[in-house]
Amino acid sequence: xxxxxxxxxxxxxxxxxxxxxxxxxxxxxxxxxxxxxxxxxxxxxxxxxxxxxxxxxxxxxxxxxxxxxxxxxxxxxxxxxxxxxxxxxxxxxxxxxxxxxxxxxxxxxxxxxxxxxxxxxxxxxxxxxxxxxxxxxxxxxxxxxxxxxxxxxxxxxxxxxxxxxxxxxxxxxxxxxxxxxxxxxxxxxxxxxxxxxxxxxxxxxxxxxxxxxxxxxxxxxxxxxxxxxxxxxxxxxxxxxxxxxxxxxxxxxxxxxxxxxxxxxxxxxxxxxxxxxxxxxxxxxxxxxxxxxxxxxxxxxxxxxxxxxxxxxxxxxxxxxxxxxxxxxxxxxxxxxxxxxxxxxxxxxx
Amino acid sequence: xxxxxxxxxxxxxxxxxxxxxxxxxxxxxxxxxxxxxxxxxxxxxxxxxxxxxxxxxxxxxxxxxxxxxxxxxxxxxxxxxxxxxxxxxxxxxxxxxxxxxxxxxxxxxxxxxxxxxxxxxxxxxxxxxxxxxxxxxxxxxxxxxxxxxxxxxxxxxxxxxxxxxxxxxxxxxxxxxxxxxxxxxxxxxxxxxxxxxxxxxxxxxxxxxxxxxxxxxxxxxxxxxxxxxxxxxxxxxxxxxxxxxxxxxxxxxxxxxxxxxxxxxxxxxxxxxxxxxxxxxxxxxxxxxxxxxxxxxxxxxxxxxxxxxxxxxxxxxxxxxxxxxxxxxxxxxxxxxxxxxxxxxxxxxx
DNA sequence: CTCTGGCACTCCAATTACCTGAGTGCCAAG
DNA sequence: CTTGGCACTCAGGTAATTGGAGTGCCAGAG
Numbered sequence: 197x198x199x200x201x202x203x204x205x206x207x208x209x210x211x212x213x214x215x216x217x218x219x220x221x222x223x224x225x226x227x228x229x230x231x232x233x234x235x236x237x238x239x240x241x242x243x244x245x246x247x248x249x250x251x252x253x254x255x256x257x258x259x260x261x262x263x264x265x266x267x268x269x270x271x272x273x274x275x276x277x278x279x280x281x282x283x284x285x286x287x288x289x290x291x292x293x294x295x296x297x298x299x300x301x302x303x304x305x306x307x308x309x310x311x312x313x314x315x316x317x318x319x320x321x322x323x324x325x326x327x328x329x330x331x332x333x334x335x336x337x338x339x340x341x342x343x344x345x346x347x348x349x350x351x352x353x354x355x356x357x358x359x360x361x362x363x364x365x366x367x368x369x370x371x372x373x374x375x376x377x378x379x380x381x382x383x384x385x386x387x388x389x390x391x392x393x394x395x396x397x398x399x400x401x402x403x404x405x406x407x408x409x410x411x412x413x414x415x416x417x418x419x420x421x422x423x424x425x426x427x428x429x430x431x432x433x434x435x436x437x438x439x440x441x442x443x444x445x446x447x448x449x450x451x452x453x454x455x456x457x458x459x460x461x462x463x464x465x466x467x468x469x470x471x472x473x474x475x476x477x478x479x480x481x482x483x484x485x486x487x488x489x490x491x492x493x494x495x496x497x498x499x500x501x502x503x504x505x506x507x508x509x510x511x512x513x514x515x516x517x518x519x520x521x522x523x524x525x526x527x528x529x530x531x532x533x534x535x536x537x538x539x540x541x542x543x544x545x546x
Numbered sequence: 547x548x549x550x551x552x553x554x555x556x557x558x559x560x561x562x563x564x565x566x567x568x569x570x571x572x573x574x575x576x577x578x579x580x581x582x583x584x585x586x587x588x589x590x591x592x593x594x595x596x597x598x599x600x601x602x603x604x605x606x607x608x609x610x611x612x613x614x615x616x617x618x619x620x621x622x623x624x625x626x627x628x629x630x631x632x633x634x635x636x637x638x639x640x641x642x643x644x645x646x647x648x649x650x651x652x653x654x655x656x657x658x659x660x661x662x663x664x665x666x667x668x669x670x671x672x673x674x675x676x677x678x679x680x681x682x683x684x685x686x687x688x689x690x691x692x693x694x695x696x697x698x699x700x701x702x703x704x705x706x707x708x709x710x711x712x713x714x715x716x717x718x719x720x721x722x723x724x725x726x727x728x729x730x731x732x733x734x735x736x737x738x739x740x741x742x743x744x745x746x747x748x749x750x751x752x753x754x755x756x757x758x759x760x761x762x763x764x765x766x767x768x769x770x771x772x773x774x775x776x777x778x779x780x781x782x783x784x785x786x787x788x789x790x791x792x793x794x795x796x797x798x799x800x801x802x803x804x805x806x807x808x809x810x811x812x813x814x815x816x817x818x819x820x821x822x823x824x825x826x827x828x829x830x831x832x833x834x835x836x837x838x839x840x841x842x843x844x845x846x847x848x849x850x851x852x853x854x855x856x857x858x859x860x861x862x863x864x865x866x867x868x869x870x871x872x873x874x875x876x877x878x879x880x881x882x883x884x885x886x887x888x889x890x891x892x893x894x895x896x
Numbered sequence: 897c898t899c900t901g902g903c904a905c906t907c908c909a910a911t912t913a914c915c916t917g918a919g920t921g922c923c924a925a926g
Numbered sequence: 927c928t929t930g931g932c933a934c935t936c937a938g939g940t941a942a943t944t945g946g947a948g949t950g951c952c953a954g955a956g
C-alpha cells in the first residue's frame with residue numbers, strides 16, 4: 197500500500213521482536229533506546245552486542261535510525277508503519293468510560309451535538325486532538341418546509357430533514373411576497389416533495405420551471421421560485437468538529453512554537469485536513485497516516501488515526517485522532533474504533 | 547477605580563513625559579529601556595544621569611521596575627495603568643479597512659455571522675485575539691412559533707425572534723400530540739404573544755396554567771403545556787466568538803507552553819472569561835484590564851481591552867481584544883471602539 | 897555460523913570559567 | 927538642579943572541559 201514499505205517476512209523473528217520492543221519503549225518515554233536497555237527489556241537473553249548487530253540490520257532497512265553516532269535508535273516512519281501493520285498488539289479499551297459514552301450518545305437528539313460529544317470523548321480518552329467529520333447528508337431527504345416573511349424582501353426558510361436536522365437560511369427575493377402566498381408555497385412544496393432527496397428536489401423544481409414557464413398559476417410559480425432559491429447553495433457549515441487541540445501542546449516533539457502555530461492555523465483553515473479525511477472515507481478499515489505520510493507539512497510530526505463510521509452499513513463520515521507520531525497506537529486504535537461504532541449507532545434515525 | 551493606583555499629579559511634568567516615552571519604547575521592542583536611550587529619545591535634552599534620578603523616583607512609586615540590577619526599566623502594571631489612564635495619545639484608526647468592515651457587517655443577515663465577522667476583524671487588525679460576546683437577548687421578543695412532530699413523543703420547536711434569529715429545540719413530551727393539535731397550539735401562541743418578551747411570555751403561561759387548571763379546553767391546554775416546555779430553559783449556545791487565539795503564540799512573553807496551554811484551555815472553558823466580560827457590561831466606556839488586574843491567573847501576562855456595544859442606545863454586549871500586556875494600546879483602543887460602533891449599527895433590526 | 901566480551905572511538909549535554917556590554921547608584925563638582 | 931565620573935553588578939554569550947551513554951568492530955568461545 198505505502199510505497200517503500202518493508203515486508204515483515206524480510207525480517208527474522210528476532211528482529212521483529214526487537215523492533216517491536218524498541219518501538220514500544222520509545223513510545224513510552226521518548227528517549228532513543230540503546231542496546232543495553234533493549235537487551236534487558238526484550239527478555240530474549242541476548243547480550244547488548246548481539247542486539248547491536250540486529251540494530252545495524254534494522255538501520256540498513258530503514259526501520260530505525262540513530263539521531264547521532266552515539267545515541268540509541270529511534271523508529272523511522274517506515275518502522276512505525278511496519279509496527280502498526282504487523283507487530284502491534286492492541287489492547288481492548290476499558291469498560292466504564294465506554295458505557296458512559298454509549299449512554300450519552302444515545303441520549304442526544306441533535307446530531308451536531310452528538311458529533312461534538314464524540315469528538316470531545318476522543319480527545320479526553322487519548323489526551324490528543326479528536327476530530328469527527330460531520331455525517332454527510334447528500335442523500336438527506338426533505339421532511340418539512342416553512343417560509344417566514346422577515347421584511348419586505350427577506351424571507352426566512354426553515355428546512356427540516358429526515359435526520360432530525362434543522363437548517364435555517366435567509367434569502368433575499370426579487371419581489372415582495374405576502375404571508376399567505378408563502379404559506380401556500382410552503383404547503384405545496386412540503387406536500388409534493390416530502391421524503392425526497394434535497395438535491396433531487398432542486399433538480400425537479402428547476403426542470404419544472406423550465407418546462408412550463410408561462411402557463412402556471414400564481415401559487416405554483418411562487419412555490420417553485422421560492423423552492424429553487426431555498427435549496428440553491430447548500431451552505432455546509434463547519435465541516436468537522438475538533439476537540440482538545442490544546443492537548444497537543446504538552447508533547448515535547450511539537451513544542452516548537454512556529455510548528456505548533458502552523459498546526460493550529462491549519463486546523464482553523466480546515467480545507468487540507470478535510471481533504472485528508474476525505475481520503476479515508478473510501479478506506480473500509482482503520483487508517484493510519486504516520487508522520488509525513490499525509491503529505492501535508494504541518495502534520496509532519498504527527499500521526500492521524502482515522503476510521504469511517506457507518507449508519508445502517510452506509511459510510512457517512514470519518515472520525516479519528518491527531519497526535520504526535522510517537523503515540524500509543526495500541527491504545528488509540530481501539531478507542532477510535534469503538535467511537536466509530538457507537539457514533540454510528542447513535543446517529544441511526546429513530 | 548483600581549486600588550493602589552498612582553495619581554498623575556503626584557508626578558512632575560518631566561516624570562510623566564519620561565514615563566510615557568519609556569512605555570512607548572518598551573511597547574515597541576520589548577527590551578528594558580535604559581537611561582542613555584531614554585535621554586536621547588525623550589528630546590528633553592537631559593543627561594542620562596538626570597534621567598536616572600527620575601527613574602529612581604518612578605521606581606519608588608512602583609511605576610517601573612528593573613528586571614535585575616543592571617538592566618533598564620520596564621513598566622509595572624501600575625505604570626501601564628497610569629499610562630492608559632492619563633498619558634496615552636490614541637491614534638485614529640486608518641481608513642480603507644474600516645470601510646470594508648462597515649460594508650461587510652451591513653451586508654450580513656444572521657447576527658451570529660455578523661458577530662463572528664467582527665471578531666475576526668478585531669483579530670486581524672490587532673494581530674491578537676479578538677472576542678465578541680453575543681448580543682444578549684433577554685429582552686428578545688417573540689415573532690413566530692412553530693411545532694413539528696418528529697416522532698411519537700418528540701417535538702421540534704422553532705422559535706423566531708424579532709432580531710431575526712431562529713432557535714431550534716427538541717423537546718420530549720409526556721404524551722403524544724397530533725399534528726393538528728400542535729398546529730393549533732402554535733397558532734394560538736403566535737397570535738397571543740407576538741411582540742412579547744420571551745421571559746415574560748413564559749411567566750404569563752405559567753401563571754395562566756396555575757390559575758385555570760381544570761376549566762380549559764383541550765387546545766388551550768395543549769398550547770400552554772407546549773409553550774411552557776418550549777421556553778423552559780433557554781439554552782444559550784456559545785457565549786462569545788473568539789478569533790485569532792493562535793496569534794498569541796507569536797508573543798515572546800507568552801512563549802511558555804504551560805502558560806499558553808492554560809490560556810487556551812481557559813478560552814475553551816469560557817466561564818471565567820465570560821464573567822470578566824460581564825463585568826464590563828456595566829462600564830459605560832472602554833475598559834482595560836492590565837496584567838493581573840483581571841484577577842484571573844491565565845491572563846496574568848495579558849491585557850484585555852473591552853468596550854460595550856449598543857443597539858439603539860441600549861448596551862447589548864461587549865467586545866474586545868486579548869493580548870500581551872505589552873500591546874500597542876494607542877492603536878488597539880480606537881480599533882476596539884470603532885468595531886463596537888459598527889457592530890452596534892449592523893445589529894440594528896431592519 | 898552465532899554469540900559475546902572487550903576496546904577504541906564518537907558525540908551530546910551538562911558544567912564551568914571567562915569576558916563583554918549595558919546599565920545602575922552614588923558622589924562631588926559645576 | 928544638573929552633570930560627568932567611577933566603581934559595581936549582572937545577564938548572556940563563547941569557549942573549554944568533562945562524563946556518560948552508546949556504537950562499531952574484532953577476535954575468541956561455543
